[in-house]
Amino acid sequence: MAESADVVVAGAGPAGAAAALVAARAGLRVVLVERGPFPGSKNMYGGVIYPRVLDTLLPRWWEEVPVQRWVTRRATMVMTGTKALTVEFRGEDWDAPPYNGATAYRADFDSWLAGKAADAGAELVCSTTVTGLLRDGTGRVTGVRTDRPDGDIRASLVIAGDGVNSFLAKEAGLYEDWSVTHFTVGVKEVLALPREVLEDRFNLTGDEGLDIEILGGTQGIPGGGFLYTNLDTIAVGVVLSLAGLRDSGKRPEDIIAALKDHPAIAPLVRGGELKEYSAHTIPEGGMDGMPHLAADGMLVAGDAAHLCLASGIWLEGVNFAIGSGALAGETAIEAIGSGDTSAAALSGYRRRLENSFVLANHRKLRGAHKLILGKRAQTVYPELACGIAQRVFTVTDPQPKAGLRRWVHDERKRGGVRLRDIVKDGWVGWRTFG
Amino acid sequence: MGVPRYIAAALKWVDLRPEVDPLAGTVRHDTRTSGLSLADAAALEWALRLGESWQLPVAAITAGPPEARAVLRDAAGFGPTRLVHVAADRDAPSDAIARALAPLLAGAAVVCCGDYSADRGSGSVPAFLAHHLQAAQALGLTSLAPEHPGSLVAQRRLDGGRRERLQVSAPAVISVEPGAAQLRRAPLSGLLAAGRAAVETAAADQAPEYGSRVHLLRTTSYRPRPKVLAPPRDQLPRARLLALTGALSERMPPRVVRAAPEQAADQLIGYLTDNGYLG
Known part of the structure; x- marks a missing residue:
């Protein structure tokens, strides 16, 4: 016999955890299903989070959020083959509550946020993959199927926070315009340096952090680069247009190697011990790549809904995931309370997104990418x-x-x-x- | 000893991927990468199989810090009827763990354990446990075959590739190798119920004192054994020092090969051949 819940959330990333947190706080029975052995265990991103979106969800979040460094210096580097021009801003305000941005490991951050959802009453189930949707005779989504024995969960509402390649959104037919041009691939290396070496090299003290965004340096492939400082590691990587990478015939690891050899970057990464190499597809199509956000019995949030902002100056994803997830949770409370989770009843989700920073920013910066x-x-x-x-x-x-x-x-x-x-x-x- | 009433799985919570500082040797643990070793998972699977075969309930027990309750939650996903956590230090000695567990395992037909732990444990807890329970012990098993309730046939390795088959009668403590069984996948209903399952907490000081006349005074920290090298043959101290340190001797500097895969492979093979590593 299938388990039953008010809300099933697929994916315990920032979007899923925020949705589960909000819905569970309202007393709904929420099951939060995560594919990895713990939230954040398989998640990858550049390395900077802008957590101010948590102000209303988790007041005084900065007292406990697991970050590496608070970003107090933000630099933009314009790069050619051998030259670089850097503009840097330093803000002491950013090193005190409520802060601005922070570098963090996703294994830490996602676990923490999902833990808040579990504390609020959501039932977190890890090492479990959602393999498909359950539907009734009318095609309405009525739950999810997992890879566990007896793994069906019936629910009034499914929230898909299953990431950029959202199989649930695809299965629900929410994507109409699927194009490779809507995606980039992010590739990064995490390099370990002794903390004192890192702080001397980047002129940092205490928990201050530096964020360098790079325009150019990608061997002619449309994209950019980045370098972020953690406590005793640095994250250096590139974001590359998938179509451009395909057409170039180059390999992403070679692009990173060339970036690390650039005269402006080589002294910064010298002696770093490679701790991790990872890659991830990024939904950068913005409004152009966005799927329908609701179906009968289902909402889509976070990367699954292409709610990642990549506009050159602003490269933000986790805050958009949290924002959309929280609004999906609010919509779930309203819809389940009224006993109507049809697509029409769930249209309030889009309205909420439009009225928030999430879609307001996407709409404003529609042509930026x-x-x-x-x-x-x-x-x-x-x-x-x-x-x-x-x-x-x-x-x-x-x-x-x-x-x-x-x-x-x-x-x-x-x-x-x-x-x-x-x-x-x-x-x-x-x-x-x- | 009374009539056996249940099967027990004695499980150890270990960090499966500890980080070791290469210079200081300090070990950093992470609760997120901690859980059951493959040997303990095999032990839990055999506890479940014996319970099903003999129609006996299964209990899971662990000793360790509060975080160790996570392995009981994992075990609860399979539906054990009783979950017991004994408060103990992460690095408590085997005998102390066995003494703490033994009073709580009285009445168990079979206590299933892993034959080693992933944190350099000696695998001696099952032996101590069998002693305190006055039960039979069959350790390092590669396979088991339950017979009628209270009896099973087990196999374990001997030196020289030989095997021995054992007839084991309850009450018994067994330990199994990781390959003895693969832990089944917990049903979703079990996982959801596990989050609400009650875990009993027992204090380690409930256990009786072990009447040994040997007492542990101190345990030194782990150090890898030194590699023994032949001393330099030179008579002069300076020459021996130079030979030991490699100073003033010519050596090939490290070189990073940057080339297409085929050319890089050729270069690497050429290097290995030139330096006598290949034919």
């Missing part, structure tokens, strides 16, 4: 910026300084950059980010 992954932003503008910077900082005595206007003009000519493309991209960028 195309702009950032475009050829000019990836290769032409980094060359232009680095070239101008080099001219500005090069002392050419006895020749007098030509002046900024001349340098920009010369570099633009050298790179074959048309003024109208700069104006056009500037306008698009202003409309997107402004």
Whole structure:
């Protein structure tokens, strides 16, 4: 005989745990099913979390959240083959409550958040894979099937937080437009360094952390790079357009190796002992790749709903997963309370997302990923910026300084950059980010 | 000893992937990677099989810190009727563990244990346990075959690739190798019920004193055995020192091979051949 619950949540990642937390707090019987031996055991991401979304869910979360370092310095590096131009912001405010961002290991963070859901009454079942949906004669989702003996669970509502390749959302027919262009692949290495070496090298003290986002440095493949500092490790990696990687014929580990050999990165990673190598698909299509968010008896949250924000300046995923998961939990409470979990009754989920930062940001930054992954932003503008910077900082005595206007003009000519493309991209960028 | 009333699985909670600091030798444990070793999982599986075969209930018991209750939750997924946790230190000696467990296992037809633990344990708890229970012991078993209730035939390894078959009668303590059985997958209903299962807690000081005249005074920390190397043959101290340290001797610097797989393989094979590692 099948088990029964009010809500079954597939996946104990940030989206699933937040959904389970909210629903369990309302007294619903929630079963949170996790494929790995513990939450976070198989999850991979770049390494930075922006936890302010927890302010309402878990007040004073910073007193117990398991982070590595609080990000107090945020740098953006524009990179060519041998040059790099870095802009860095340092904020002391970010090293005190309520903080801004933090580096964290997902095994720690996800376990902690799922533990909060379990404390609230959700029943966490690990080492169990949801293999499919249960449906009634009308096609309505009525639960999930797992790989356990007697593994069916009937539920009023299923929340799919099963990640970027959400088999449940696909099985429910929620994806209409499935394209490889909506995805990137993130590849990273975690390198161990003695803590004191790391802090000396990156000029960090205490629990301060540095976040470097890199534009360029991906061997011409659309994407970017990153370098984050943990307590005694650094995470260095690249995010690559799947289609671009396929067309290039290159291997991601070679791209990372080249990034680590770059004159601007090599001194930072020197002597690091490789502790971990991992890769993960990232849903970067934003609104363009987003599936329908609700079916009869089912909601989709987190990466499964493509709610990962990749817009160049802002690269955020976990906070969007938590935000969408919490709103899925609220919707579950409302729908189950009214006794109606049809797709129409669950439409409040999208409304909630629209009214929150989740879809508001996605809507505002809808075209950002195309702009950032475009050829000019990836290769032409980094060359232009680095070239101008080099001219500005090069002392050419006895020749007098030509002046900024001349340098920009010369570099633009050298790179074959048309003024109208700069104006056009500037306008698009202003409309997107402004 | 009264009529056997149940089968027991005595399970050890160990860190299956401890991190060892290569310089200091300190061990870092993580509760998330802790659980049953394969040998203990095989023991639990045999406890379940014996319980089914002899129509006896199964109890699971463990000794360790509060986190060790996790293995009882795991075991509860299979439906044991009784779960008992004995508070003890993670590194408590085998005899202390056996003394703590023994009073709680009186009346067990068979106590099933793993034959070793993943944290360099000696596998001696089952022997101590059998002594305190005044039960038969059959340790290091590779296979078991239950006969009529209270009797089973077991097999274990001997030196030289030989095997011996044992007829074992209850009450008995057995320990099994990891390959003796693969733990079945717990049903979903069992896992959900396990979260609500009651775990009895027993204090270690409930156990009677063992009347041994040998007392443990101290246990030194684990150190790998040194590798014995022949001393340098030179007579002069300086020459011996140079030979030992390799200073001033020419050596090939480490080199990272960066090439396409085929070329890299050729280079590696060439290096191994040139240096006498291959034909």
